Amino acid sequence: MTGIAITVEACGKTFADGTRALSPISFEIGAGESIAILGPSGCGKTTALRIIAGLEGPDPGGRVLFDGADVTPLPIERxxxxxxxxxxxxxxxxxxxxxxxxxxxxxxxxxxxxLGQAQEVLAMMRLAEFGGRRIDQLSGGQRQRVALARALAVKPRVLLLDEPLTALDAALREDLRAEIDGLLRTLRISSVYVTHDQAEAMVLGDRIIVMERGAIAQIGTPRDIYFRPASRFVASFVGTMNRLEGAIRGGVFETRAGRLPVDRADAAEAVAFFRPEAARLTPADGAPLRFRVARCHFLGAAQRVYLDAGEGAPALIADTDNRRTWQPGQETGLAVSASDLLFL
Amino acid sequence: MTQQSRFAVILVLPLAIFVAAFFLLPMAQLAMRSLFSGDGTLTYAAILATPRYLATLGATLGVAALTTILTLVLATVVALFLARTRFPGRGFVIALLTFPLAFPGVVVGFLVILLAGRQGLVGTVSQAVTGEKIVFAYSAAGLLVGYLYFSIPRVLLTVMAAAEKLDPALEEAARSLGAGPWRVLAHIVLPALGPALTASGALCFATAMGAFGTAFTLATNIDVLPMLIYTEFTLNANVAVASALSILLGAITWLALTIARSASGSGVAAAG
Structure with missing residues (x-):
């Protein structure tokens, strides 16, 4: 089973009642590549998938190509x-x-x-002994594995998955996620996986397409998306992001909590973003930024410290080692490398 | 007897009395009449040996069966369309289609006469166009139209409710596997609607078997079982045959309703 390349060209979707589900979007999927489309509900990700599938037609001007051949007029069954x-x-x-x-x-x-071929696919999904069962005799996880087997049995050119794990409970979701990942790697089939769960997108997508309000916010590898988000939306939607407001003057980012050297042009208003794991808590004396601890959540393997960022501002989050104890009200220093600061 | 079960008996008692007085006793008497007045058990044999009775039974079964088949086909097509299409005035169309539910059988029969009777719309138009007046209100065809008129709304509502509950993803999955519209209909949609079709079809059959008002208004050129029972009883005072025919009609209808109940898993009843 080898995958095909898919090209989506200026595909928009306006429904009969005039609502625009999708602004014209374009992207390419390489042969054998797995793409995750990630976004909140109503962002158009399912519509994009349905256009690739052939369940919806794009607005005039949009085209879908499978290995260079225009399949736009073909219904899904063909x-x-x-x-x-x-x-x-x-x-x-x-x-x-x-x-x-x-x-x-x-x-x-x-x-x-x-029946022989179907049995082989069932065996691949570790469902060999379930062939004779009725559907209502299966658990949710088994049902979704049967659905995968059914989709794979016809040796499709591309596998399209529309939030396949959303109806399952958390533990099962993680198991099946790993199973789907293994399947996609083994079969090298092109796939498009729609989800609102960033962990699923990170695990299953060679690349992730982040969507917001019917448009593509960013396309990139999971690392690109996480470390180099293209917009504030992507930054805050994927993972946890801290936000620090201030101004840049003469290569120094000045905030209410202190000053950080940065390599950027002056700006009267600047917003810096950084990840909780990039924040290092240091002794308060001589630290570039100083905060008071608002609360601390001990999570076992790590602990998450919330820092009071002043009135009206959301607390800053620092993930630290699990040994030190933190008291609310305690003063602490905060250090962030300039390379971990993102100005968006 | 515990206090609880005594309380349950008190609750059931009124129903038991009602059933015994108004249902079981007349039924028993009907059965007794059919067996012991006239020729006794021979009455049943006589019914099956008399061509007129047999022809009536056949005509009734035929009209009821044809009504059921046509109703199922028409109602399923309309129900599927209405269940998956949203358009302005959809509510009005549904209200219009279920309108015949408001009419008793006699009025339905009257409507058929207005349509296809001697002074009917079809007759007038056909005479103007072809010079020949088409009148079918008083035949099996008229009866069929009348029965369709009150069967379609009932079946339509049941099938529509079932069709709306269908997961659209089922059809999309079948299509993704290469099935065209007819295959999707035959392999996915109709099997999923199966219980609703069986239940409403059996109900439709039972109703058509026993419909009296419409038959009374229309059946001049055709005899159906309820009419036969009526004439045997009132005009010929042939209580034994009337009773035996009633039992026969009841048995057939009961069988159809049993099928309906086992298919739908809930109580259903014939009307009309």
């Missing part, structure tokens, strides 16, 4: 895509193996060979 839904969408009137074999049945594969 695109040979595998699709996995949040609601599993397993056929309740068919047994597990009949579900998995359904795509082959539609393609006219005779009964014996198609």
């Amino acid at each position: 695109r040979n895509v595998g699709m996995v839904f949040q609601s599993y969408a397993l056929f309740p009137n068919m047994s597990v193996i009949e579900n998995v074999a359904y795509g082959l049945r539609v393609r006219g594969v005779p009964r014996q060979p198609r």
Whole structure:
């Protein structure tokens, strides 16, 4: 099973009632690449997936290409895509193996060979002994694995997953996430994975497309997105981000809490962002920035210290080692390397 | 007897009395009449041996079966359309389609006469166009139209409710696997609507079997079972045959309703 390259060209979507779900967006998916589309609900990520699938047509001018061939006018049943839904969408009137074999049945594969092939895919998903079961005899995790098996049984050109883990509980979600990751790496199939869960996007996406209000906010590897967010939205949507307001004068970032040297042009108003793990707590004396501890959450492996950033400003968060104890009201210094500061 | 079960008995008692007085006793008497007045058990044999009775039974079964099939086809098409299409005036269309529920059988029969009777709309138009007056209100076709008229709304509402509960992702999944619209309908949608179709179809069949008001208004050129029972009882005073036919009609209808109940998992009843 080898993947194909997919090109999405200026695909927008305006629904009949005039609401615009998607501004024209363009991006490419390499052969065998797994792409995660990440965004809050209503950001257009599912619409983008449905346009690739062929369940929705793009507004005039938009095109979808599979390996360079224009598939825009083709309905989903002629695109040979595998699709996995949040609601599993397993056929309740068919047994597990009949579900998995359904795509082959539609393609006219005779009964014996198609059941044989379906059994192989079931075995790959560690469901070999479940073939004869009814759908309502399976757990949620098993159902989604059957849905994956069903989508893969037809050897699709691309695997499209629409929030497949959202209906599952947390522990199961993590197991199945790892399983899907293994599957995508083994099969080297092109895939598009829509999710609102950044951890899923980071684990499963070779690259992540972050979407906001019907437009692409950033495309990049998980590291790009995390370390070099292109906008304040991406910075705050992916991971936890601290925000520090001030002004830059003569290479110094001046804030209410103190001064930090930075390599940037003067600005009367500047907002710096940094990750909790980039914040180092130091003795208060002689520290560039000084805060009072608001509260401290001991998390076991680490602890998260909240620093009072003054009235009206959200508390700053520093993740530190788990040994020292912190008392509310205690004064502390804060150091952040200039390279960890992002001005957005 | 514990206090609780005694309380339960008190609650059930009124219903038990009602059932015994107004349901079981007349039923028993009906059965007794069919067995012991006239020729006794031979009455049943006589019914099955008399061509007129057999023809009526056949006509009734035929009209009811055809009504059921046509109703299911028409109502399913409309229900699927209405369940998945949103358009201005949709509520009005649904109200219009379920309007016949408001009418008793006699009025439905009257409407069919207005449509296809001797002075009916179809007759007038066909005479103007072809010179030949088409009148079918008083035949099996008229009866069929009348039965369709009050069957479609009931089936439509049931099937529409079932269709709206269908997960759209089921069809999308089937399509993603390569199934075209007809395959999706045959493999996914109709099986999912199966219980609703069986239940409402059986209900429709039972109602058409026993419909009296419409038949009474229309059935001049065709005899159906409820009409036969009526004439045997009132005009011929043939209580034994009327009773036996009633039991027969009841048995067939009861069987259909049993199928409906087991398919839908809840109580249903014939009307009309």
